[in-house]
Amino acid sequence: MASGSKHFVLVHGACHGAWCWYKLKPLLESAGHRVTVLDLAASGINLQKIEDVDTFSRYSEPLLQLLATIPPNEKVILVGHSLGGLNIALAMDKFPEKVSVGVFVTAFAPDVEHQPSYVLEKYSERTPSTEWLDTEFSPSGNKTSMFFGPMFFSNKLYQLTSIQDLELAKSLARPSSLFLEDLSKEKKFSKEGYGSVPRAYIVCTEDLAIPLNYQLWMIQNAAFNDVLEIKGTDHMVMLCMPSQLFHSLHQIATKYA
Incomplete structure (x- = not known):
């Protein structure tokens, strides 16, 4: 890779897939x-x-398989959206030297003091069931699918995003899970790994799915090195304001990678 060139790995949230990054990737x-x-x-075109x-x-x-293949002398910038924050935390915990x-x-941003499920449990506590609108929850094996x-989609996730992207999402979305039952039994993310x-x-x-005050609470709870803000965007910032997200990521990459 050319100097100044970084390797970004973009991780989607629940019910979404790699497709949601189609505007950001070319930028x-x-x-x-x-x-x-x-x-x-079980997301996007993954066959499970x-x-x-x-x-x-x-x-x-x-x-995790992708990170296992990254050569020892290389590092990636992991970007997690929504529930994807927990996926990148798990990857950072297992492969800290590669990130x-x-x-x-x-x-969702976990800490190293509580179980991985803590930020999801706190979120559930403060989110009345009516806020989930027409989201379907159903038992699926040892977990709840969602x-x-x-x-x-239109009121909580894509309320400021184009109607075309909303239609795309509705046609490509797949059932997911918060894996609360499993995450509540997992060991804490470690100070030596994730931390x-x-x-x-x-x-x-303007995120209505993970509201601003909850984002700020997680930031305070998990202690971040840097906090950037994108004003006027809903939950789906990579579709709603891709160039602003690109600039924020570029700024972070320049500093850390």
Whole structure:
């Protein structure tokens, strides 16, 4: 890779897939960066079904396998959106030496003091069930599967994003899970692993899915090296304001990678 060129690995959130980065990927590539987008298990065009993915580690396997193949002298910039914050935290915990910085984009951000499920449990406590609108929850093996409904997509996730991207999302979305049952039994992320990697948070001010005050609470709870803010964007910043997200990522990359 050319000097100044970084390797970004972009990790989507629940019910989404690699497709949601289609605007951001070319922006990063045209700036000379290398970009890997991947589908987590049972997401996007990954052939697994959510019924068969019983743990958060299995759900994260495509990301963990990718990091296992990164040569020892190379580092990536991990970018996690929404639930993807927990996937990148797991990857940072297992491969801290391969990550120059973890970037949480309006994402769930765990700490090293509590179980990995803590930020999801706190979120559930403060989110009345009515806020989930037409999201469907159903038992699936040892976990609860979750599928965002059309109202949830348009009112909570894509309220400021173009109607074309909303339609794309509704046609490509797949059932997912928060894997709460599994994450509540997992050991804490370690200070030596996850806790040793620089972390940056990108705040999205008009997010109705993970509201601003909850983003700020997580930032305070998990102690971040850097916090950037993108004003006027909903939850789907990579579709709503891709160039602003590109500039924020570029700024973080320049500092840490």
